[in-house]
Amino acid sequence: MSHVLVVYTDDEPGVLTRVASLFRRRGFNIHSLTVGPTERERVSRMTIVVDADEILARRAVEHLRKLVNVLEVQQLDRARKVVRDLALVRVKAGPEIRSRVLELVQVFRANVVDIAEDSLVIECTGNLEKIEALVEMLRPYGILEVGRTGAVALARGSRAGARRTLATVPGTDGPQTMSV
Amino acid sequence: MKQSGAQIIWECLVREGVDTVFGYPGGAILPAYDAMLGYPIRHVLVRHEQSAAHMADGYARASGRVGVVVATSGPGATNLVTGLATAMMDSSPVVAITGQVGSALLGTDAFQEVDITGITLPITKHNYLVTRAADVAPALREAFAVARSGRPGPVLVDITKDAQQGLAELDWEGAVPSRHLRHIPPFPDEKELAAAAELINAAHRPLILAGHGIQLSGARAEVLSFAERGDVPFAITLLGLGAVPATHPLSLGMMGMHGEAWVNHAIQEADLLLAFGMRFDDRVTGKLREYAPNAKKIHIDIDPSEINKIVPVDLALGGDLKAVLEALLPLVQVADRSAWLDRIRSWKGDSAVRDIKNLPDEGHLYAAHVMNDLWRLTKGGAVVVSDVGQHQMWEAQYYHHDAERSLITSGGAGTMGFALPAAIGAKLARPDAEDWVVAGDGGFQMTFAELITTVQEQVKVNIAVINNGYLGMVRQWQELFYEGRYAATPILSPDFVKLAEAFGIPGIRVQRRGEVAEAVARAREAQGTVLVEFRVEQEDSVYPMVPAGAALHEMIRRPAPSAIAETGSDPV
Numbered sequence: 001m002s003h004v005l006v007v008y009t010d011d012e013p014g015v016l017t018r019v020a021s022l023f024r025r026r027g028f029n030i031h032s033l034t035v036g037p038t039e040r041e042r043v044s045r046m047t048i049v050v051d052a053d054e055i056l057a058r059r060a061v062e063h064l065r066k067l068v069n070v071l072e073v074q075q076l077d078r079a080r081k082v083v084r085d086l087a088l089v090r091v092k093a094g095p096e097i098r099s100r101v102l103e104l105v106q107v108f109r110a111n112v113v114d115i116a117e118d119s120l121v122i123e124c125t126g127n128l129e130k131i132e133a134l135v136e137m138l139r140p141y142g143i144l145e146v147g148r149t150g151a152v153a154l155a156r157g158s159r160a161g162a163r164r165t166l167a168t169v170p171g172t173d174g175p176q177t178m179s180v
Numbered sequence: 181m182k183q184s185g186a187q188i189i190w191e192c193l194v195r196e197g198v199d200t201v202f203g204y205p206g207g208a209i210l211p212a213y214d215a216m217l218g219y220p221i222r223h224v225l226v227r228h229e230q231s232a233a234h235m236a237d238g239y240a241r242a243s244g245r246v247g248v249v250v251a252t253s254g255p256g257a258t259n260l261v262t263g264l265a266t267a268m269m270d271s272s273p274v275v276a277i278t279g280q281v282g283s284a285l286l287g288t289d290a291f292q293e294v295d296i297t298g299i300t301l302p303i304t305k306h307n308y309l310v311t312r313a314a315d316v317a318p319a320l321r322e323a324f325a326v327a328r329s330g331r332p333g334p335v336l337v338d339i340t341k342d343a344q345q346g347l348a349e350l351d352w353e354g355a356v357p358s359r360h361l362r363h364i365p366p367f368p369d370e371k372e373l374a375a376a377a378e379l380i381n382a383a384h385r386p387l388i389l390a391g392h393g394i395q396l397s398g399a400r401a402e403v404l405s406f407a408e409r410g411d412v413p414f415a416i417t418l419l420g421l422g423a424v425p426a427t428h429p430l431s432l433g434m435m436g437m438h439g440e441a442w443v444n445h446a447i448q449e450a451d452l453l454l455a456f457g458m459r460f461d462d463r464v465t466g467k468l469r470e471y472a473p474n475a476k477k478i479h480i481d482i483d484p485s486e487i488n489k490i491v492p493v494d495l496a497l498g499g500d501l502k503a504v505l506e507a508l509l510p511l512v513q514v515a516d517r518s519a520w521l522d523r524i525r526s527w528k529g530d531s532a533v534r535d536i537k538n539l540p541d542e543g544h545l546y547a548a549h550v551m552n553d554l555w556r557l558t559k560g561g562a563v564v565v566s567d568v569g570q571h572q573m574w575e576a577q578y579y580h581h582d583a584e585r586s587l588i589t590s591g592g593a594g595t596m597g598f599a600l601p602a603a604i605g606a607k608l609a610r611p612d613a614e615d616w617v618v619a620g621d622g623g624f625q626m627t628f629a630e631l632i633t634t635v636q637e638q639v640k641v642n643i644a645v646i647n648n649g650y651l652g653m654v655r656q657w658q659e660l661f662y663e664g665r666y667a668a669t670p671i672l673s674p675d676f677v678k679l680a681e682a683f684g685i686p687g688i689r690v691q692r693r694g695e696v697a698e699a700v701a702r703a704r705e706a707q708g709t710v711l712v713e714f715r716v717e718q719e720d721s722v723y724p725m726v727p728a729g730a731a732l733h734e735m736i737r738r739p740a741p742s743a744i745a746e747t748g749s750d751p752v
């Protein structure tokens with residue numbers, strides 16, 4: 001079973017190590033982890049997909065909250081969330097099969113972002129199932145390489161929960177110390 | 181006025197109320213040591229950095245204040261690792277300051293460079309790499325705040341040599357920390373408190389599991405009011421000993437692997453467990469599937485990650501124990517639970533007959549007798565710092581701790597060699613207290629170099645080495661679970677009396693029960709440190725014992741005296 005955790009952290013060197021180390025040490029299985037900047041300066045946002053049951057996922061949240069660098073942790077609701085993954089797939093596509101591959105690209109509303117003599121690079125965005133499905137459909141043609149970002153997720157609806165919470169988290173505007 | 185980073189370190193320590201640090205100098209921390217002489221802080225020079233970390237830990241546990249340890253880069257820093265892990269496991273507030281190579285050399289495998297922030301990441305609450313003088317004060321202020329707030333623990337601040345040498349303004353106010361306040365657990369609401377009270381008031385066989393959190397929270401009075409109001413007995417964890425008084429009428433004694441039989445039976449029979457600042461360590465639960473099968477469970481802890489970690493509970497009240505109990509107390513009905521208490525007392529009766537104290541005194545020396553004699557001779561008033569192993573369990577069973585912070589021991593980590601250095605730290609934190617190290621012959625040999633530290637620093641600790649010629653607890657496991665194959669457990673010791681003399685310390689050897697009192701008296705009267713070696717029964721074992729993996733009621737009991745064995749009556 002997978003759970004999606006959104007973790008807001010200080011944008012400082014070593015924070016990713018702290019989070020990764022915590023997951024390794026406590027035996028939580030990371031399916032994917034993405035990290036990037038947010039709308040706020042000096043705050044990073046991680047989307048972590050964990051393979052865990054409900055109790056384990058909740059424990060991961062509590063452990064994450066103990067990290068000094070962590071501002072806020074949210075466990076996204078199973079139903080009410082948007083999850084997107086981006087994949088780049090290099091697939092064999094000689095002249096004789098190229099049109100069939102291009103049809104698939106259309107059906108999946110993916111894009112061709114590079115063309116070589118005998119291969120294409122396809123860019124596809126979507127939820128995990130859609131990407132898995134595209135990759136499966138392309139497999140018979142000969143997949144040469146797959147690069148995936150891992151999931152990025154937001155809660156659905158208008159609640160700007162994270163932003164409201166973050167404004168009240170101590171130490172987001174104060175002087176930053178070098179923290180590994 | 182600009183100051184060096186090194187001066188800022190000491191200025192911060194003084195402002196944080198630090199009067200003593202434990203450490204060992206070296207290249208990368210030299211600027212800090214050079215600046216130290218200008219500040220009113222006592223430095224205790226150790227013989228190994230591991231001991232310095234244990235001293236800071238002992239200082240913290242004895243006083244509740246943050247203990248501070250200073251070491252240089254590389255091996256100086258790595259030698260702290262065991263001490264920091266020990267403090268982490270037992271929630272002890274320690275700040276470690278390490279020197280680091282110059283920032284330009286970081287990552288180049290420079291002389292005495294190690295990635296100590298990487299190494300200590302999982303064994304500290306937080307750590308810092310400071311590379312600029314201006315960052316020293318914010319890092320140190322936050323380190324102290326993190327170490328002492330919430331569930332306390334160790335924090336390491338690694339400061340490069342150039343950050344110590346560089347100049348900066350000390351902006352104390354600008355460095356006020358706040359990130360440690362990020363995740364204070366929400367205080368239980370009225371509904372949760374009412375639900376807890378309902379469970380408590382309806383319980384016929386409630387039992388408090390009294391843990392270390394009582395000490396850390398300062399909740400002794402609240403716990404006792406709660407117990408007395410509801411007529412609820414309490415069982416105590418190893419680190420909870422002293423947090424509540426052992427001789428209180430509602431005190432049952434220590435629970436767990438070497439807890440008394442009646443205590444573990446009470447846990448198994450209880451219909452409500454009230455876990456107060458404890459974390460269901462595997463040494464207190466035994467086999468989880470059969471742990472307290474009849475009991476609802478309420479867990480009060482300041483660390484939300486402890487809730488449902490090991491034992492699923494029916495109700496969790498997050499927060500500082502003292503505050504939660506203050507809110508809960510008015511809801512708890514005054515009750516009479518004498519039927520339950522009588523039942524526990526009936527189990528106790530049987531155990532009393534089996535007690536080692538009731539063995540015929542044939543002059544042989546048993547460690548349990550030594551501990552019990554030490555308790556009587558010191559009138560229970562000493563701070564005992566025990567090491568790890570059989571003697572630690574006998575101490576816990578037979579030295580009855582009434583006073584707070586009167587037992588200091590490595591519980592979670594089980595760090596051999598802890599006792600002597602931790603006792604030095606404890607003595608410096610509370611100079612008026614009478615300190616007793618209780619160590620085995622194995623653990624004592626790990627850190628006895630610190631004997632000379634007690635001489636150089638004129639720190640008086642009394643030392644009881646319980647010498648049975650074995651790594652006794654491991655030997656006991658080999659006897660019980662490995663068919664008596666004593667692999668690597670017989671251990672030779674030096675002549676402890678001569679050893680003590682070599683350090684300029686009086687040494688006394690005790691071989692018979694009748695000699696215990698005089699030796700203890702001589703140690704107590706002496707000005708400085710005294711080492712008393714007790715040559716005890718070699719192949720004695722600690723009972724009762726719950727074998728690893730067995731349920732709490734499946735104890736190996738103390739051998740019953742023959743009279744009882746013949747009648748075959750065993751009420752438990």
